[in-house]
Amino acid sequence: MDIKQKIESLRNELREHNYNYYVLDNATISDYEFDVKLKELQFLEQKHPEFYDATSPSLRVGGTVTKNFNTVVHEHRMYSLDNSYSKEDLEDWEKRIQKNLGDVAVEYTCELKYDGASISLTYEEGKLIKAVTRGDGFQGDEVTTNIKTIKSVPLKLKGDYPPKFDIRGEIILPLDGFAQMNKERMENGEDPYMNPRNTASGSLKLQDSALVAQRPLDCLLYSIAGPSSLSSQWEVLEKTREWGFKVPTAAKLCRTTDEVMQFIEHWDVHRHNLPYETDGVVIKVNSLQHQEELGYTSKSPRWAMAYKFKAEQVSTVLNEITYQVGRTGAITPVANLEPVLLAGTTVKRASLHNADQIEKLDVREGDTVFVEKGGEIIPKIIAVDFNKRPANLKPTQYITHCPECGTELVRSEGDAKHFCTNFYGCPPQITGRIQHYISRKAMDIEGLGGETVELLFKEGLIENYADLYILTKEQIMPLQRMAEKSAENLVAGVQASKNIPFERVLFALGIRYVGETVAKKLAKAFKNIDALMASSQEELIAVDEIGERIAESVVEFFQNEKNVESVNRLKSYGVQFSLSDEQLENQTDKLKGLSIVVSGVFEKVSRMELKKLIEDNGGKVSSSISSKTSYLVAGDKMGPSKRTKAETLGVSIISEDDFLEMI
Template identity: 85%
Template sequence: MNIKEKIEALRNSLREHNHNYYVLDNPTISDYEFDIMLKELQDLEDQHPEFHDATSPTLRVGGGITKYFETVAHEHRMYSLENSYSKEDLEDWEKRIQKNLGDVPVEFTCELKYDGASISLTYEKGQLMRAVTRGDGFQGDDVTTNIKTIKSVPLRLKGDYPEKFDIRGEIVLPFEGFAKMNQERLENGEDPYMNPRNTASGSLKLQDSALVAQRPLECLLYSIVGPNLNISSQFEVLEKARSWGFKVPTVAEVCKSTDEVMAFVEYWDVHRHELPYETDGVVVKVNNLQYQDELGYTAKSPRWAMAYKFKAEQVSTLLNEITYQVGRTGAITPVANLNPVLLAGTTVKRASLHNADQIAKLDIREGDTVFVEKGGEIIPKIIGVDFSKRPADSSPTVYIDHCPECHTKLERTEGDAKHYCTNYYGCPPQITGRIQHYISRKAMDIEGLGGETVELLFKEGLIENYADLYVLNKEQVMPLERMAEKSAENLVKGVAKSVEIPFERVLFALGIRFVGETVAKKLAKAYKNIDALMSASYDELMSVDEIGQVIAASVIEFFQNEKNIEIIERLKSYGVQFELSAEKLENQTELLKGSTFVVSGVFEKVSRDELKKLIEDNGGKVGSSISSKTSYLVAGDKMGPSKRTKAEGLNIPIISEDDFLEMLQ
């Protein structure tokens, strides 16, 4: 056996032992024997660098340093899941599915919802190419160097894997490993970590991958996306991924009804405490992948999946004081300042009280002992008062009537639960809040600039609005607290780089009330540039898909303000993008304007997603279900018979893939 063959034999043997130990939990050699083999391979690779392999088991020990984690766009968006808390929620969801699919039997795959840090792994030709955090769902941080150190992540696959695909899962820290880490920290005189989830998430952004390698992280996979997968069901996804070498949880079950789903939920709500990982619910997915394709997505979540959250943990503590925060829109949010209390693995000191009506409804007062829970185990909320412990001298809460920051009299319009400070340009939290929104990740994503720095820049009189960011220089920024030369340079560079951000995100960044990410995209697509949008009338705005009275009125009001126009003109002069790029405008027409299409079935010449994009690129609207407003049903192979029946009943034209493509000629 020559040197190259020996190196390959050692690599293959170590990969197999690694899989047996970390994925199958079934080691076939001792740790000592494994370490001897690894050391032998390491020595041979050091002596023969010409045989380097990016998937070698020796790379698991880490050592690569990542100073800055590159932001990478997800090829396939990572959606969040809609939550449910009762059987009724699940039954309502099932009715919506049946309404969309028609009268067909639907099976569900139930899996446990592991509480970790979401990750997307990209494989090409069976080799790990990239690992990206969830981020905002559209883009995340490239953490490949750190992920390669996690032993349960295969660097090279085996079996009949597709040419290219993304696989999604959670990076988790098992309870046993977490306890061991904390024991070591306590012995070293350090504070223990608070909970496994946050520790796992923080591990992914450590700059030294050797430190990541020392942590007992695991990667549990559950979802595959990509073209030409040749997989027909979610349960098959799990089985296939397991056969390719991934660590896939064995707790999964195909259920034929909501009753069976609830039996799974109820069993695991009790037995989850026997598992080695944190879980906070059950994920229920439509099992048939073609049905998933038919159902599609809302702006935020897949219509074919639902997270059933286990009952939230609840504790009681003392409410010391009610304070009030001012948001960027002037909305006032009351906040309960609590005696610190441990809840679902984190220390809670504050909780939102939402608005005056909520305080009055629950009769919440300072000095009360209150019951706190985490809504979906994420955001703390007060759900009630322990009246048996209310002090004798307690008095009802009187909601403030003036802004706590600028003392402007608050206003509350009829039908709105919130009070507002109307001092739009003079109230400090509104000013800094708008700038913080502008620089945020989903908006202009300005690296080197955070919320605290924005407040410092404002306090020092260096900025009054987001246009002022573009005239900052290094010399102005360096004297700020905790600001060195390098960080000042990064801030100025980050601002300069933001001129590359596309128009639809700039529009969202402006902070027009009620204009979120999805609405900003619709408006950008409809008007192509800011000047056309600024001159649009109320009626014209109302004609844009999904733009209602409230949004139209808010957009008109924003552009009627001279200060806003002045800021936009300044941003234009600094090179900020205020029109759709040539790339976005390419192949866009108004050919299908005014027509709504429902797409159903399997297509030969273009994929379903490509077909929907063609509809939107040519001015049409994609509908999720057939109604009297549907203009055409584009029917592919294996389309559900109920859709055809409904379309025929409403006299909606049913066209083929070829008919549709002809319409674009």
């Protein structure tokens, strides 16, 4: 056997042993024998670098140092899941699905929701080429070198995998491994880690991959994104296992909400026997075709729901109620608590939401309160322990004036919160708007964070986001924690933001009620800022999904001279305030005023492309058929109930070819 064959033979053998041990949990050789073979492979690879292979098992020991983790845009967005907490929530979700899909049999897959750090792995021709953290769902940090050290992540696949796809999962730290890490830390006189989830997440950003390799991280996979021949989520779970991924077997195919609840009730009890932390069950519509038909909201897939197990509760003392001012002037009361350990983290503060919530709970400073993590993330006070209330506690009087600028608070009819109306003079509102402007989903200005914004404002260098564009290196360098390089990076980051597209600039302006999705719709409808600024409330309401409240807010924003002045300044500095030529290309008004439903499988273009064509030509894509529907574009395998409903309501049913001819 020649050297190349020997190296390949060792690689294949070690891959198989890795798979048996870390994925199947079925070791076929001893650790000592494995180490001997690995050392032999490393020795041969060092002597013969011409046979380098990026998927070699020898790379799993780490050693590469990453100084900066590059930000990478996800080819397929990573959405978050809607949460449910009761059978009623699930039944409501099921009704929405049936309404959208019509009278068809729907199956559901139930899988455990593992509590770790979300990851997206990209494979091309069966080889791992990229690993990216979830980030904000649109983009994350590339951590490929660190992920390669995790033994359960296949570097090379087997079987009939697609030529290119992304697979999503969780990087988790098994409880045994976490306990061992903490034992060693305490023996070395170091503080223990707080919880497995945060430790797993932090591990992905360690600069030295050799340190990551020493941690007992695991990777559990559960869904793929990108073209494939698979037809259901259940098939995804089975097939990805065959390709070499570690896919949990604790899953069930269900046909009714009762069956789903049986799965949830079983694991609510038995999850404590698992080697990993779980915080709920994920329920997905099984058919991938149905998933595609149901689509997404601006944040979540309509075809999936997370059922969260009952949150952990603790009691502690409420020391003081303070008040925070948001960028819109909204006042949020905050409970400052005696520190208490809750779900693996120390909690010192919890939101009290608004004056009504304080009155409803009758919560007072000095009370002993029950705290839980809403959705296991944000702590909230759920009740007062009246048995422990001291006799001298006075009812909470909600503040009447802004704690930051002294302006009298107002509360409009229908608003849950009180507001400070000093929009341009209240410091937290000013800095909050600038912090929103620079945030990742908005202008994404590198080198500039929230603390730096506060510092720049405090030093009188900025009063609104337009001021960012006239900052100089010389102004920034004298500031605390600012060296020449960081000052240069800040100025460069601000200049680079001039390339951010119009819809994100519109979101960055911070118009009340204009989130990411609304900003995209407004940008598409009006094409540029001048047309939007000149629009009336009626013209705004005519845009798909723009209601009266949003329209009022937009008109009000552009009626304010200071806002108009800021926009004009931003325009003069070169910020993008119109759709690009590329975005405007192929856009027409041919389908203006038409509401179109797309259903079934198509031959010439995908369903997603069809929806884009509708929107590019001025039409509205609707998910369900009603009397307002103009056309139903019917593909192969369309549910019979949709056809029946369209015929009953007299909606025109057209083919894919008919539609393409229309545009």
